[in-house]
Amino acid sequence: MKRPSRAKSVADILNKPAGKLQSLLKQSNSLKSINESVQKLLPEELKGHCTVSEYNQTSLIITAESAVWGTRLRYITSDLLADLRQAGHYSLANIQIKVKPSQSR
Template structure:
């Protein structure tokens, strides 16, 4: 019977340049960074009710808690896009706003 290979450390896995985990970590950090920028630029009443759910360099999807917050966010989306570009996210071309799916009870 073949002996199982030795377990690899997380550092070894993340150090592989073509590794899946390294790509996921990079994507996660990118999402966290853009979400932080968005939260800083949102008006106080919207903070905590909206969050970035997807980001792919040119398109940003922000999810709002409900339709009311979504509508408020739509009113400021063009200003938010301009401010994000000014903050260094030059490649952003559009912002889409979606409503968070409700939890079924």
């Protein structure tokens, strides 16, 4: 009778170079890093109302809590893009603003 294989540790799974979890972890860390950069560059009044929702090296999508915050963010998008490039995100080509759908109905 064949013996069942030993269970893999979480560290083994996460550190597997070509694994799906490793890819997700890398993507998550990248998103966290760019979000931290964006939050540092945003004016104080926008910091709690906007967050990076997608990032793929050339395009960044920032989600705003409401249309009001989205509009304010749109006014500074070109400056934010320039500041992010200066901070080391050289391949970033555009920033899109999306508004979180309203929950009240």
